[in-house]
Structures are given as structure tokens and as C-alpha cells.
Amino acid sequence: MKRISIEGQTAVITGAGRGIGRGIAEEFARAGADLALNDYNPIPDDLVEFVKSEGRRVVTIQADVSKTSDCERIIETAVKELGRLDILVNNAGITRDGLLMRMDEAQWDTVLAVNLKSVFACSRAAVKHMVRARKGAIVSISSIVGIIGNAGQCNYAASKAGIIGFSKSLARELGGRNIRVNMVAPGFITSDMTNALDEKTRERVLANVPLGTFGQIADVANAVLWLASPLASYITGAVLQVDGGMAM
Ligand code: NAP
Numbered sequence: 001m002k003r004i005s006i007e008g009q010t011a012v013i014t015g016a017g018r019g020i021g022r023g024i025a026e027e028f029a030r031a032g033a034d035l036a037l038n039d040y041n042p043i044p045d046d047l048v049e050f051v052k053s054e055g056r057r058v059v060t061i062q063a064d065v066s067k068t069s070d071c072e073r074i075i076e077t078a079v080k081e082l083g084r085l086d087i088l089v090n091n092a093g094i095t096r097d098g099l100l101m102r103m104d105e106a107q108w109d110t111v112l113a114v115n116l117k118s119v120f121a122c123s124r125a126a127v128k129h130m131v132r133a134r135k136g137a138i139v140s141i142s143s144i145v146g147i148i149g150n151a152g153q154c155n156y157a158a159s160k161a162g163i164i165g166f167s168k169s170l171a172r173e174l175g176g177r178n179i180r181v182n183m184v185a186p187g188f189i190t191s192d193m194t195n196a197l198d199e200k201t202r203e204r205v206l207a208n209v210p211l212g213t214f215g216q217i218a219d220v221a222n223a224v225l226w227l228a229s230p231l232a233s234y235i236t237g238a239v240l241q242v243d244g245g246m247a248m
Helices: 019-030 045-053 068-082 105-133 154-177 199-206 217-228
Strands: 010-013 034-039 058-062 087-090 136-141 179-186 239-242
Touching: 010 019, 010 068, 019 034, 019 045, 019 087, 019 217, 034 045, 034 068, 045 058, 058 068, 068 105, 087 105, 087 217, 105 136, 105 154, 105 179, 136 154, 136 217, 154 179, 179 217, 217 239
Parallel strands: 010 034, 010 087, 034 058, 087 136, 136 179, 179 239
Antiparallel strands: none
């Protein structure tokens, strides 16, 4: 089977230690990219070994993306260690669910800082290098919840909708510099985040998915890879929904 290639490119992926971020890292390594992998906790050794076994260079950066100085350190370390930066994947994200009337300020602030402020801070740091190189691709992980909303997730939905407004604006700012800015909006993907849902919620969700199943991490990783690759060279400001038709 012919694979998408990003051979020789370098990519930063945030929240790459597990879940979708890890899936993206594995897919990018298979596609030929050298990787700077960030996570709040240490990146697992077996992921580092996998990237190396694909013949790629890898640097790991333990950092909290809710802190602007940490985001800057991620990008600067990546450029220093790998020599350049072609692709940024803003993947790190959390939920702190609750109905609005019971949501405290910390639930709001934490989710907005990890999910949205990080996208601002990492993108701003990355763009400095991409503008100089007159080349780059940013892909941020939004969510269909940012498009259609979800009761109990006002904070999360606001952060994911914020990513869309931010990215479309940045796509307009940077189009003339040969830097593309796109988003992937997953629906319900089998991962630690969705495994935490109770059975009733899972059944309710599936009833609204035309393809009738939860998505797999690889479905999201493939979409991110495609948007980051030269195959999507005329695409910017786009939100690619990977949701089994849920939010059409
Ligand atoms: P996950 O399994 O919970 O993994 C999230 C990753 O982000 C973890 O590796 C986590 O690190 C990392 N992270 C959390 N806070 C961080 C911080 N402050 N600094 C650095 N890294 C941090 O979630 P997932 O399902 O893979 O989700 C990945 C992205 O897809 C998120 O943006 C999420 O909102 C989005 N998404 C997921 C779904 C879905 O159905 N799963 C649907 C739509 C959108 P630790 O392990 O060290 O805590």
C-alpha cells in the first residue's frame, strides 16, 4: 500500500505520551518524520524505541503546555535538537466536565489553559521559525463538541471552538508565507478519554453516529498526517471532521 510521506521533515507533537497524540507520533514516524514529543509526564520508553526503530530521530520534552514558558521551551528545544521545524501538532487536551451551574472557575481556567492557551503559545513560538523558513504546517486537534456543543462540557466546547476561530485567523495571517493552519475535529474516538464514559452515555452517542461505531486513534492520526503532508498543500483554514458522520 502506498503511504503518505513526510520524509525528512521534523514535527513537534504535544500530549504525545498516550492516546491520540501517541497514535499521531507513531504514524508520523512511519511516514518518515523526525519527532519532538511533548507530554506532561515522561514519554514512555517503548514509544521512543518505536520511533528510533523506524530510523527517525526523537527528542522528548516533558512540559506543561498550559504554561506559555513551557510551550516556548518545547519549540526551542525541538529546533535546537532537530535543526528545524516543519510541522506542529497541537494535540494535548483535557476535560473537566460538569453542568455550568456547578462548574467552578478552576474547571474553566484549567481546560481553557491546557486546550486553548497552549495552542496560542505553541503556535506563536513555532511560527517564528516557520516564517523564517517560509514553510510550515500546523494541525490542531479540535472536537465536534466545539462545533455542535455538548451538555456538561461548556468549558471544553469553548476551548475547542476557540481553536477553530484561532486557527482560521492564523491561516489568514500566514497564507502568504506558505504556512498552512488546519484542524481535525474528532467525534468519539476509542481512547482513555472516552473509556471513562458510562455505558448509557456510550449508547446515546453511538445512536447518533451514522457509521455506527466509535472511531479509532488511527483514524484521527491518518487525518492529521494527511493535512500536515504535501498532499494537502492547497488546504488551509479547514476543519476536517473525523466523526463517522455524527456532526454533519
Ligand atoms: P488522552 O488519552 O487523555 O491523552 C491526552 C494527552 O495529553 C496525554 O498524553 C496527557 O498527558 C496530555 N496532556 C494533558 N495535559 C497536558 C499538559 N498540561 N501538558 C502536556 N500534555 C498534557 O486524550 P485523547 O483522547 O488522546 O485526546 C487527544 C486530543 O484529542 C485532545 O485535545 C482531545 O480534546 C481531542 N479529542 C479527543 C476525542 C476522543 O474521543 N478521545 C474526541 C475529540 C477530541 P498525561 O498522560 O501526562 O496526563
